[in-house]
Amino acid sequence: MKFDLYESLQLNRDTPPADIERVLQARLNDLKNSGQPDNSPQVDEVRTAKSILADPYKRDSYDAALADSSTNVDIQWIKNLASTDLSRSNPMPFGAPQSSQNPSVEINMSNIGVKEDRHPSQSLMWTIGYGIILLPWLYLLFRLVALGLNSYDRRMSDVYSAGFFAAAHTAAMLVFLNLLWNIRKLMGRRAK
Incomplete structure (x- = not known):
């Protein structure tokens, strides 16, 4: 089963990354103001979602993984994506097979x-x-x-x-x- 941050946090998939960042930062502030510790599962989920969904490259990788039936999007996969630096120099989807980094055409x-x-x-x-x-x-x-x-x-x-x-x-x-x-x-x- 795939872990869907959009559903879990009730976010609209069409919301731009900058708007999602503002929404999730407000939720983080609300959680901290309500007395939630930094290591609580709710704070961790919102912080991880903000790291992924506010970054266009990570978000593209996450959305592609959600759509791909062969990728197992679990909590560990999401945490790994959140801690990974996906920049313009490495636009490959996170978790993509190594062979896709060097695409080749095979002719039968x-x-x-x-x-x-x-x-x-x-x-x-x-x-x-x-x-x-x-x-x-x-x-x-x-x-x-x-x-x-x-x-x-x-x-x-x-x-x-x-x-x-x-x-x-x-x-x-x-x-x-x-x-x-x-x-x-x-x-x-x-x-x-």
Whole structure:
């Protein structure tokens, strides 16, 4: 079970840290004026809550720990957080796993590699590639239809340049797709 300082002290979670600090300082003063000793559980709870909830970094760590189902937020955890210095130089959540301080991306190569016997026609990559190759040819067809087959004026140079672009684009895409396919095959061999 998580120990929730907000519920225990009947504080609104949306209250800014500076306002919480004023509220908790007033409660500390009231407790001391009512004769509570400094080592009483009530004074200790309010003092600890003030240390955490009035500090934006500690409060962020505490709120994240409350929301995280894997973190056990008990009295000892709260006391440790209250005594820890979380500054701008160390904004990591208190109690976060060590591995999260050096984040890394792990790529499962078995999902990227392809089997040796797989044909490109069975690949979504090639289907998308063919679609991209088709686009400039559709543009060229549109230009021919828009221009009309009997017009050989100055606008015909636009059709020639569109045709050249479509042919160059097709060649470049086929080289790129073949290179990527061969890399994926190599990765598939290494994943075995």
